[in-house]
Amino acid sequence: MHKIAFIHCLIMLLFGGLYSNCMAQQVQFKNEQGQTITIKQGDQISLFYNGYLGQKQYSNVDFLYGTDSSVFVGNSTKSFNEKASDYLLMRGLQKKEILFKDIIAFRRISIGRKVLKSTLNLLAISGFAYVLSELAVKEKLNYGQTLLYSIAGGIGITSIINITLPENPKYKMSAGWRVQTINK
Numbered sequence: 001m002h003k004i005a006f007i008h009c010l011i012m013l014l015f016g017g018l019y020s021n022c023m024a025q026q027v028q029f030k031n032e033q034g035q036t037i038t039i040k041q042g043d044q045i046s047l048f049y050n051g052y053l054g055q056k057q058y059s060n061v062d063f064l065y066g067t068d069s070s071v072f073v074g075n076s077t078k079s080f081n082e083k084a085s086d087y088l089l090m091r092g093l094q095k096k097e098i099l100f101k102d103i104i105a106f107r108r109i110s111i112g113r114k115v116l117k118s119t120l121n122l123l124a125i126s127g128f129a130y131v132l133s134e135l136a137v138k139e140k141l142n143y144g145q146t147l148l149y150s151i152a153g154g155i156g157i158t159s160i161i162n163i164t165l166p167e168n169p170k171y172k173m174s175a176g177w178r179v180q181t182i183n184k
Contacts, residue, residue, distance in 0.1 A: 025181055027066040029106065032176040037108050039063050044109035045073060048169045050102040059096065060109075060167055066181040070099045100179040105169035117165050124157045 026040045039045055043063050051057040064072040074095035132153065136146050171177055 025065045025067075025183055027063070027071055028180055028182050029171065029177050030180070031171075031178070037106075037171070038182075039071075039108050041065065042111055044114060044167075045071070046107040046109060046167050046169050047071075047073070047098060047103060048105040049098050050104065056104070058169075059098070061096075064095060068181055069101075070097050071103075071179075072097050103173055103179065105172045106177075107168065107170040109167055113165065117161060120161050120165075121157070124161065125154070128153045128157060 026038050029037045029039070041063060044060065045063045046058075046060045048056065048058050059073060061073045062075065064074055066072070072095055128150075132146065132149055135141065135149070141149070173179075
């Protein structure tokens, strides 16, 4: 009996994996020089685009999937609270459609880049906290001095990491970039 249940679970996982691979779509940006940037599910995309009233908008969210004429971006994580999830979905905060023709500029932010940025933030802040605690003991800094040093250090660390790993859109569509959806 356990073998049959195990085989059924294995078959369902196999077909589920095949189904999700068939449904996963990627968006590919190509320029005239032959450079391609492929955005797949799990990547974050930074977009500057024309909104539905013609206003310029900026969005830095997860790529969900693409169609033949648009990309769907939004929150790819599922909420544990069903009411909150329904509220966000009704307000259009979990998923947004952006037409290819409305995209002005873009940047792909891979999972590796997000992990690197988070790791650098954690290491830099941990190191700064250690140095600050040693400095506070040696120099006998009061609470106000320690607070000012920590604020200045936090702003400095965040600024340096944001300068080295920016998330603003880099590639402009006016420079010859074209968008297409590829089924994978």
